[in-house]
Amino acid sequence: MDSPEIPKIKSNTSPSSDSPPVQESPVFSYISNLSPIQPVKASHAVQGFTGLSSPPLVFTSPRINTLRETSFLKRPQYPRLSSVEKTKSHDEASKFVDGTVDSRKHITQLQMGLITDTQDCETNSSSEGVDEYLADPMEMDCTNSCQSVNPCLKESINASESEAPPEKAKEDLDGKQFDAKPVKNEEHSDGELPSSECPKVGSGLSIDNAFNGEYHQGFHNQGIGGRHQDDCDHNPPSPPGRLQIGQVYEDCTEKVGGTSRGMIGNMILHSPNKAKNDQGGMHRRCLQFEEAPPCATGKGDSSSVEKVNNSEPPASTAELEIVQVPYAATSKRQMGASLPPRYGGSSPLTVPKPSGIGLHLNSIVNAAPVVRGATTIKLADHYIGVQVMKSSSVVNHHLPENVRDETENSIATSSSITRSPHNVEFERHGSPPEKSKLDSQNVDSYMELNQSSSQKKRKKTPSSKDSDGCKRCNCKKSKCLKLYCDCFAAGVYCAETCACQGCFNIPDYEDTVLETRQQIEARNPLAFAPKIVQLEEEIQFTPASARHKRGCNCKKSMCLKKYCECYQANVGCSSGCRCDGCKNVYGRKGDFVPIEHGVIKDTISDKAGKETFDEKLEMVATKKDILSTDLYDSHNHTPLTPSFHCSDHANNIPKSPCLPASYLRSPESDLTIISSYEKSTRSPLRNSETGGILLETSKELLDMGYYHWREDYDHIGVADTFSTRYDAAPTTCHIIPLSDLYSKASASSTSSRSDWKNASQAQLCPGSQGLSSSSSLHWHSSPVTPMARLGGTKSSQGLDFDNGLYDVLHEETPEILKDSSNPIRSVKVSSPNKKRVSPPHNHNHELGASSSGSLRSGRKFILKAVPSFPPLTPCSNSEGSNIIQNTSNLHDKGRKK
DNA sequence: GAGTTTGAAACT
DNA sequence: CAGTTTCAAACTC
Incomplete structure (x- = not known):
């Protein structure tokens, strides 16, 4: 957050500026064509679909599994982890990378490498991470998709988790990452790399679109592996954006290295030994993503949002900055992504799954319209809830990249607000560790933090729903533990975008949330069921x-x-x-x-x-x-x-x-x-x-x-x-x-x-x-x-x-x-x-x-x-998405594995 | 932005 | 189960 990083970021930006020409070069295009990675891009588009599955999470009932429930609510966490992990991985990757490189990685490196050395390092690290990833049964699902799609993300994540110490990560952040980021961004602008990332996320996590959006945003914000950045990130790394990213990294690194708690902190600190655990964390994130959908509701929403965010570089940067400040300061809540919305999607739909439940169906459904409005995509409109999330992703997928970019850009330009929420969420993700600490701390302090954050949030998003379509609440007395709270009702954790006061609907209070949910469900089994189906x-x-x-x-x-x-x-x-x-x-x-x-x-x-x-x-x-x-x-x-x-x-x-x-x-x-x-x-x-x-x-x-x-x-x-x-x-x-x-x-x-x-x-x-x-x-x-x-x-x-x-x-x-x-x-x-x-x-x-x-x-x-x-249900995610996706994306199925 | 209206959720 | 209260969103000014 503080000044020191900014200069670094700026320096980074300059490199990025250099890289773009490279990407544009015919050679680069040729390589990209040759490289297997391209398919990944396609998958990227698909990710949205994968994300679709996520919405169901929202609906997950505590009864079945606490884990599920946790995941259900984790929408916020998911983003957090992703952001942190990304940052970590990114840092670690930069440090460690040199060692092994997978063929895929090589390809990516070639692509990336043409542009910048830093990227290469990251890719290498990522490759290693991939291996680890593969080794891990837990993550196999994610890995499969990720590998096929985009080793970089996984790799980066893995590397960061397993290998890189927090400190190094920080250093990397300060030094290489920023530099690398700009470069990556440029590459992403090319489209190939970004796609890879998206696929990773989606496939690996089987994330809802919404989640993807968040996830991407997270990357984007963090600037973690620039390549991780969305395809959508066509935006040249705008200086402001970079600065923001840099700040985010700092926050993350600080959390991680110093006080870090949360999953990220643990992962980073314990990374070497806990590689598997980290993977588990990853896996969990995946779940979270699924959950998040909603907003992803939208849930689905998320996908569109993501793209939008990506697309919007300049505007987003400003927003990001705004978001970051509050977030870093308060680091209130870990976000639940969305949906989409979550929509679900996001959504879902998605939250779905969604909202899963992701976004809780209701939220997703509700969110969907909003998201749509934000995206201005009719398709999305047609799909409610989880679908919305899906639809957004789907739309992107279906559309030619160029078209997508345009649409995304238009969306982004049209609604910077929409992006902001994601950004906010992402920031939260970085903060989760703090929150976990907070758990031990007094609730009051926590509440205060939430309130302060809520105020800031509120300014950002007056409406109950985020631009993403993710639910936002403004609860004052319910502590977000009653159905009055849209977030809670949607089965999603409150996000920073929420303006709630004394919120307990956060990962830190997962137990409380689950208990409350169970109570409510005991009263009314359908309380968390989507209000609207299909x-x-x-x-x-x-x-x-x-x-x-x-x-x-x-x-x-x-x-x-x-x-x-x-x-x-x-x-x-x-x-x-x-x-x-x-x-x-x-x-x-x-x-x-x-x-x-x-x-x-x-x-x-x-x-x-x-x-x-x-x-x-x-x-x-x-x-x-x-x-x-x-x-x-x-x-x-x-x-x-x-x-x-x-x-x-x-x-x-x-x-x-x-x-x-x-x-x-x-x-x-x-x-x-x-x-x-x-x-x-x-x-x-x-x-x-x-x-x-x-x-x-x-x-x-x-x-x-x-x-x-x-x-x-x-x-x-x-x-x-x-x-x-x-x-x-x-x-x-x-x-x-x-x-x-x-x-x-x-x-x-x-x-x-x-x-x-x-x-x-x-x-x-x-x-x-x-x-x-x-x-x-x-x-x-x-x-x-x-x-x-x-x-x-x-x-x-x-x-x-x-x-x-x-x-x-x-x-x-x-x-x-x-x-x-x-x-x-x-x-x-x-x-x-x-x-x-x-x-x-x-x-x-x-x-x-x-x-x-x-x-x-x-x-x-x-x-x-x-x-x-x-x-809206989780099931719908995969399947429904499949139906839609089939034509557009066969890749998704593979990822879903 | 504050206040009012509205209807869902929660409570009795 | 019906009625009331509480709550937060939607709406209005």
Whole structure:
């Protein structure tokens, strides 16, 4: 922070200025082309997808694992660690590097080296680190992706952790790093190196987009391996930015070397012996990333944000400086990244995972719009919550690098604020050690720190949500340990951007947070469940109204203001809502077809949908948000959304006089089911139409999703007799991982119909709230993401959904999941008060129990029809992301390993 | 920026 | 379970 470093930084900047020409040189381009690294760049884009998985973390419930929970909340930590580690690694790398170099590293070095020697050193070190990394089973996942993608980051990290002593790191920071950074930055500007970094992060950590954003930011801020800097960091190292970075390093180094505590401090200090531990730390970070998504929510948001940050060099620098000062001074909280947002994403979505939970779904969802706004990316808008995060990343991926850069730059320029949050978070990351110390210290002091930081934060971001889309809170009395706190509710640690006072929702108080969470969950198992499910699907194929689980209780706002949860989430009100005079633009409560009408009336629903559609269009027209409009359109097209509501609100259904058309499907009448089925089929078409619209705006991502959807739809159409099979689907959905389904669908479009059916079903399931709802709970409980678990069941997917699913679930699925999977059990659990919690799955199951699969199938069908993107839940991350990503990024899957 | 409004969350 | 209080965000001025 202090002056001394600044001069150094400046010196660094000069080198960087030199390097750029080199990068530009034809030779450099040629090398880059030759080098295997380039693929990495592609992966980089992919990272966002990897990040998608992260959102689920947010939802992870304490029940499953404390670890999960911790990770769940760790969003903040993650950034911290990353920043610290990065700095450390960077320093260490600079020192140690010379020794061994992997072929990859060599390549990178060649690229890097052309530019600068310092980089070479780092790369070398990184290579060593990679080896270590590989050695470590824990990190294998990360390593795989990292290696393939970007050894540098890992290497740097590893080296720093294992080898470099803190002191050296500082020295390096003071000396080489800064120099190196500038150079790296330049390289990054070239694009290759940055990409590598991104992949590392994403792949290694399987980070949410949001997380990635943070992570990248962290790098960026730290200036740690300049190469680590984002691809996006096209920005030439602006002097101010460098200065900031330098300051950050100092902070980190100080923490590390001197008082350092936190993970970073430990890692650095213990680095040699604890290389593995450090790796564990890394691994943990990965988890954190996943968690962070949210904001990543966004969560997803994060990815966009990251890019933005990267892209924005100049503006960001100023912001960074601002952020840094407060952060260093207070070093209040470690941040949870985001989502995205976290979105989740970030997001997720992401937090997802997200928010994971990453960002907690709610936060993600909410954040998503914000992020979108910040990014101005329509695509992102379409995706809510975790998806948002994903979408942002996805968008970047899909877009040509140039385009991306432009978009990023535009975004960055448009909203420097968005960047700032990340920066802030990053700074926090550096501080975590301090916080850990603080834990021992008095809470009061801690509170004070938080408050002071909060004030600063507040200035930065007035809005509840960060530009990233990450949740921000301004809690004063709740200590951020109640659902009043958006961060806490989202399952994310409060970040520096938060203006909360006396915040306990920080890694330092992880235990307290977990306990509180458990208490709250004990009260209401769904308390941390995403309020809205499956944004992706909704966006693409289903009406916006689809996913609000709980529904609102608006009396005066008429569901036309953000007071309304539904409106805030860009979701239409459903029968589950208890609102008065609902005028929700995204779908009115009254739009639902009365249950009593019974047998459905697709026509009715359709008419209603159309009418509402027109009205909505008008309403939407008024709206500024493009996203909202898009959602609206989709909503209109898809009456299906109500079905989701039904699942969610199944408990409520009896109460509500009117149900959405989907509700008609209720198991009670087969006819209704059929009609619902028809609708579902229809809706897909509509959705496809909407999807087409979206595609126009959104581009490839939407196309991907749309394509999948189409396939599914086709399959469905093929299986007109679907009823029985699809009935089974709901159960299967729980079991089957989206990724599998997706893989099947995407991998073998030519595969037999049966496969497709299964795949479609599976996809739908994930997408469907009903499925997800029960699962969502589980997911919430386990940030770890059911995905892996589900993956185990994949083999069974092809099997009878009806028969096998339950068995599979019971056998393979964790007990928790089993419970949730258990149709009868789960539902009521959700809402003690009945008000908001809706156990969609339960309904399905319950209904299914009574009515058998037919109803399920109807719902499922709908769900299936909706291309399933990974729901907000963690699972959704990988899978959903996969779907979207597939076209764009195959790399992600490899990374996800 | 302060104050008001609103509705969710928490409490009784 | 209903009503009330508390809380923080959204909104208004």
